[in-house]
Amino acid sequence: MKVRVCRETSRRRRVAWIFNTIWKFLFFTSLLIGGWAGTSRLLTKFFYTNPCYSICHVHVDSENVFSDEEIFASTGFHFGDNIFSVDLESARKKLLAIGQIRNVILRRVLPDTLRISIRVREPVAWLVSEVEDQKRMPRHVPVGSLLLEAAGTFYEPTRVLPRYLSLPIIQGVNQELLASGDPLVAEDLLHALDLLRLAAARRNPPISLRLLDLSAGYCIRALGESDEAITFSTQDFEAQLDRLQELMKVCEHSGRRIASVNLFVHRNTPVRFFGKSGKYPFFPTE
Missing domain, CATH: 3.40.50.11690 (Cell division protein FtsQ/DivIB)
Structure with a gap:
């Protein structure tokens, strides 16, 4: 009789542990999904679609070799693009494809400025x-x-x-x-x-x-x-x-x-x- 009671108690404890584990997993998963969704909505609302972070100014230092308009056009960006949405690494590769350019550094300056520093090759x-x-x-x-x-x-x-x-x-x-x-x-x-x-x-x-x-x-x-x-x-x-x-x-x-x-x-x-x-x-x- 005692052995049967112990088995029943052990089974109930095991079922309770499994249920608690599944419940905690679902709870934390829902919490993470909700937090991610909420954070994404906040980032979209306050940063990615916020007109305050649209590109309005571009400062280019190209050692007086290229014009600001020429370099900005080569990046593929446009005025009004969101400063957080633009791909700086992709723009850097496009500029490095110009043979006369040795190195490129692009930086975001909040809220609406993009700085492009270019080092040109020095021929002999x-x-x-x-x-x-x-x-x-x-x-x-x-x-x-x-x-x-x-x-x-x-x-x-x-x-x-x-x-x-x-x-x-x-x-x-x-x-x-x-x-x-x-x-x-x-x-x-x-x-x-x-x-x-x-x-x-x-x-x-x-x-x-x-x-x-x-x-x-x-x-x-x-x-x-x-x-x-x-x-x-x-x-x-x-x-x-x-x-x-x-x-x-x-x-x-x-x-x-x-x-x-x-x-x-x-x-x-x-x-x-x-x-x-x-x-x-x-x-x-x-």
């Missing part, structure tokens, strides 16, 4: 397929030219700034092979960029290279500021620049102008000077 040279007249610097950059950064990355400019027009030009590179990642082409280009960097750091006298031709492969043929033709080896640029500066100092004292010089040769460096006619030098053919 032009990459062109070929310059028609190698005897002198071209007055205009050829159509379809690319801009180069110091690291060797290249891009097609969306906006050509006046300061870009004075950048040196690199030619003689197969752009299709470069885009495909050909290591030999990329190495030649990095050599040219390294030469430009080292030359730009030289003072007393300064060295300015305006055009680099990489078509020969084993050397770099350049045009200087005064249209002097300079042939560089692809190795030991520092020593070659030293010899060029020594030669420039001698020419300053003698009043002569260099027409062409072959720095590929270590000793008895071949040098030609401008005559009285002042004709432009030319690159020797292979």
